Amino acid sequence: MPDSIFPGREFAAFLFDMDGTILTSIAAAERVWAAWARGHGLDVEAFLPTIHGVRAVETVRRLNLPGVDAVAEAEAITLAEIAEVRGIEAIPSAAGFLAGLPAGRWAIVTSAPRALAERRLQAAGLPIPPLMVTAEDVEHGKPAPDCFLLAARLLGVHPAECLVFEDTAAGIAAAEAAGAAVVVVTATHAHSFRTPHPTIADYAGLAGTVGQAGSLALSIH
Structure with a gap:
């Protein structure tokens, strides 16, 4: 049986930062x-x-x-x-992890402008999701919570029911301010990163397990 990074907890949606979280640029x-x-x-x-x-x-x-x-x-x-896209690549196992998530239950929430986000996703070989909140979509960027609040609203879920994947202090602060749960991706961290949130090095061995009511759990296989 798979283990959960958040035991006993399920989520309505997963929200992903982009740079440093699902790809490295x-x-x-x-x-x-x-x-x-x-x-x-x-x-x-x-x-x-x-x-x-x-x-x-x-x-x-x-x-x-x-x-x-x-x-x-x-x-x-x-x-x-x-x-400039030289050296842009997906975080290990990110492509497979995203491919296993149900459509409409996840989004990318990035500080990059849309044109740049799409270019980097293409360079990394990652999918462009139906919903992507980018720099142009909010008045106040991270660490303000606006981007995550907007993504949750557009997905039709409450921010507190979302799990945010982040890698930077500004992004983590934005997710916390939105009331979301956070998991920190450390794949691109050159130094140790102190955080009260669970951390993952990359997506190897992880899966978004779908429950009977369509809820998501972050599982380790």
Whole structure:
């Protein structure tokens, strides 16, 4: 019999962050952002850890660079990221895990713009789900809970009945604020990550088990 990561608990839907959670695009993203940072005289090594898990426009905006239009810069960065897909690949066993989930019971909830999200999913060989909440869909990005609240509403479920798969502090905070359960994916973490939530290295040996009423459980086989 399979074991559950959340014993005795089932969920109405699974919500997945994208970058670092079902695919890795760190190398591609950091090549683009490093070039941008050097062009603006930033300390690249100190800057790069700040780009993950939040929308590009917010990354640029919080720098308060004089004379810089954050929206225009973010759009240019996104175009560069769409063109740079070298090294993008799926997190191990993510494709099979997603393929085993019932349609309409899961969504991708990402800080990336839709065009970039679709490009990266295609590069990684992962499916584009019927529902994907992206940067353009909410006024406030992660760590605000708006994106997860919207995904739950569009799926017709309560946020507290959702399990969120995340990898960054901003995403975890957003899921917590939405009232969802969280599992942390550590596949791309270079250092240990302290969290009160369950962690998984990747999706090997995992399955979304469907109950008689259509509920989902995260099971280990």
